[in-house]
Amino acid sequence: MCGIFGVIGHIDPGRAAACRDLMAHRGPDGAGLWTGDGVTLGHRRLSILDLSDRGGQPMAYADGRYRIVYNGELYNFVEVRAELEARGETFVSDSDTEVLLAAYAVWGPDCMDRFNGMWALAIWDDAERTLFLARDRFGKKPLFYARTGCGFVFASEMKAIMPLMDTIEPHDELTRSSRRIMHYESTDECLIKGISRFPAGHFGVLRDGELRLTRWWNTLDHVMDVPDSFEERAELFREIFLDACRIRMRSDVPIGCALSGGLDSSSVICSVAHVARHASGSRISSDFQHAFNAGFPGTPQDETPYARRVADHLGIPLTTLTVDPLASVNELYSQLYLFEEMHLTMPLPFMLTYGAIREGGVTVTLDGHGTDECFAGYLFTAKEALADAGCNIRAARGVLDAFYYGRPQSTQFPATPRWKFVLDFHLQRLSRALKGAGGVSCRDSGHPRWKELDHLTRILYVATHESILPTLLRNYDRYSMANGVEIRMPFMDHRIVTLAFSLAWDDKVRDGYTKAVVRRGVDGIVPPDITWRRTKIGFNSPVVDWMKGPLKEFFLDEVHSQAFGQSALVDRELARTRLEGVIADPDATYAQGEAAWTALLPYFWEQAMLKGRR
Incomplete structure (x- = not known):
């Protein structure tokens, strides 16, 4: 678990180290830098397995052909190592990194099919003069890349790439609006123009400046x-x-x-x-x-x-x-x-x-x-489960009980009478039927297995992926x-x-749970x-209580500041109106607080990421 950085091109080692160290928080236990002919690899280490220097990175394979920087953990490295040792591989450390690198040397990209873990990694092949990049199945570990004056650059965080870019411009659609705030992470779009996100479940090979991506994992x-x-x-x-x-x-x-x-x-x-x-x-x-x-x-x-x-x-x-x-x-x-x-x-x-x-x-x-995403913990999935229950009264009642009794009860999460809760969901079903809605779709909708999934599992698939x-x-x-x-x-x-x-x-929503x-x-x-406790609260900031109470003065000072008035990203009138609405409304809901925060967020993000305010 670390921060990785690299340049395929030419960069001064001191400048490379400075970019790498912008991620020192990711790896406070050590730092490494290796420079070859037209390639630089950097690493910040958080020591988890093999705390000795033998587990440090960048790490070279025994014959020197391959060199790796890696962020993540290979949980089944013990079993993979035993398989490699049976083939004659030897190891000098007790780290998972060395196991991962040897697995790549033996099996190539197919090694990832054997892995149980999370990773974002880069392996330089000195013989082929290629860079292999890969990310775990579900994108638990981040990886960004960009093309700059120094060459092709990759890193665990955008901040390590930004110093090498000629200009820093925000992605207007993503930064100005909350409409896509839960949807852009699975794309290659980033909040900074010119930086791309490497896709989850993919590997890529950079050869002669061209990056070719291959999807290696599809859950279906x-x-x-x-x-x-x-x-x-x-x-x-x-x-x-x-x-x-x-x-x-x-x-x-x-x-x-x-x-x-x-x-x-x-x-x-x-x-x-x-x-x-x-x-x-x-x-x-x-x-x-x-x-x-x-x-x-x-x-x-x-x-x-x-x-x-x-x-x-x-x-x-x-x-x-x-x-x-x-x-x-x-x-x-x-x-x-x-x-x-x-x-x-x-x-x-x-x-x-x-x-x-x-x-x-x-x-x-x-x-x-x-x-919640894999096994149906969210209220919005109830109508899909109801569609699957169909005319089975017992199953439909179990769905309604599961989601009705699973809601938190407080003024910030307003209670809905049971009859209205039931009516609302049946009206949603009727509305969708009258509109002839085609149901949930996603990038994998064309997969042969997709049509075998029921309504609930489809919406969970989208939420998960x-x-x-x-x-x-x-x-x-x-x-x-x-x-x-x-x-x-x-x-x-x-x-x-x-x-x-x-x-x-009905393995996910069953008998009222x-x-x-x-x-x-x-x-x-x-x-x-x-x-068997049904109520779901979730770990969230109590933003309504904070806006009304301890942080009221902070928020009001910010929205009336000169910096706020000059912000290029925030809708100033909308943000002030939503904030003041939460403060003034004694029964403000969590949804109102969330809406106020997201309206203010472009300003806060701009100050932190673009203006250097700390």
């Missing part, structure tokens, strides 16, 4: 046959999930968990404890008893009591960070610079949580991201790596994701009052 190519009964399918999920946790426990440093108290993060930490009690294996850390929670006392987003319930169940300490926005707001601009992107909520609590984790001596967390999840994976990479912390995500194990899209809709197969799979591992 791997859809599997599943057992006949729901109980057997839940048991299959449980088996894969426990193994996904087991291999993600491989670490030479302490590991922990960002524990909200919801089903997802609780499933992870309880499964980690279960694995520690019942399994054994090479390199599995026994130092896992570290749970961290961000608390928002007095707000609807506070789930601390649930997190404490889980920690007490496991008999491990819980470190609760009480987020004080007033004490942290001066860090907002530096946080947005580290974050680089735009999102619907303020980064403060997320950045502070992973900062507290690092300060607590933990540099690896196993977190619960990916469950094109909209919500790519955005959240990016966000949590930035939140954690801004603090030198690595996040591992058992629910994003490709075997779990593949299973999710091999299951029918969302994420049904997950709940049944972890039943007996997670406390039952957590497993």
Whole structure:
């Protein structure tokens, strides 16, 4: 887990090191730079496996032909190494990097089919004078590239490329509007013109200045046959999930968990404890008893009591960070610079949580991201599940119960009478039928397997591969790596994701519960009052409470400042109106707060990324 940088062309080593070190937060444990004939590779290291210098990068293959810079973790490196050793390969380190490089030397790009992990990597082939770039299946690790006066440049973050560009211009459509804020991460478009995002699940070869991309992973190519009964399918999920946790426990440093108290993060930490009690294996850390929670006392987003319930169940300490926005707001601009992107909520609590984790001596967390997108945790998917239930009254009632009782209840998340909730969803179904809507589509709609997916699974496929999840994976990479912390995500194990899209809709929404197969799979591992708790809150900034309370003066000062009045990106009238509306409305909803923040965000982003405000 690190930051990578490289130039295929010519650059002064000092300038290259300066660009690389703009990502020092990603790799606070070391730095490396290698320069060859027309190629420079740079690396910032966060030491997780083999803490010695033998695990440093850039790293060369034994014969010197290949040299790698790599950001990520290969969780099954123990098994891949054993396979390579059986073929006669030898190793001088205990790192996953050396295993990855040897695998590429032996199998070429096909090596990635053997990998279980997350990565963005670059391998220079000195014999062929080519650069091999690749990104993991779902884009958990970032990779950007651009063509500059120095040549072809790549890096883990845009800020490392920007000093080499002649001009820095914002992408107007993406920066001025929130319309695509959850949709651009799965494209090659970036907030800075001239920089491109390398696509997830692809590899590329740069030869003679031309980059040719190849898609090496498509989830629909791997859809599997599943057992006949729901109980057997839940048991299959449980088996894969426990193994996904087991291999993600491989670490030479302490590991922990960002524990909200919801089903997802609780499933992870309880499964980690279960694995520690019942399994054994090479390199599995026994130092896992570290749970961290961000608390928002007095707000609807506070789930601390649930997190404490889980920690007490496991008999491990819980470190609760009480987020004080007033004490942290001066860090907002530096946080947005580290974050680089735009999102619907303020980064403060997320950045502070992973900062507290690092300060607590933990540099690896196993977190619960990916469950909602793969297994139907979001309310907006209800109408698709209803369409699948069709005329089955019992199944339709189970869908409505699952999503109705799963909503948080507070003034910021307004309650809807049950009769109106039911009526609204049936009216949506009728409206779609009358319009002859063709249903959900995506870039994989032409795949032969697509037509086999039900309505719910199709919308989850889009959420997982094109909209919500790519955005959240990016966000949590930035939140954690801004603090030198690595996040591992058992629910994003490709075997779990593949299973999710091999299951029918009623394995996900069943008998009044969302994420049904997950709940049944972890039943007996997670406390039952957590497993079968329906209400979903989610980890978000309590932006309404902050705008009305501790940050009211900060926001009002900003929207009446000279810099705000001169901003080239923000719609000043819209932003002021939305902010003042939240402040004035005693019953302002979370949606209103989110809308106010996104209207203000272009200004804050401009100040942080383009104006150098910290």
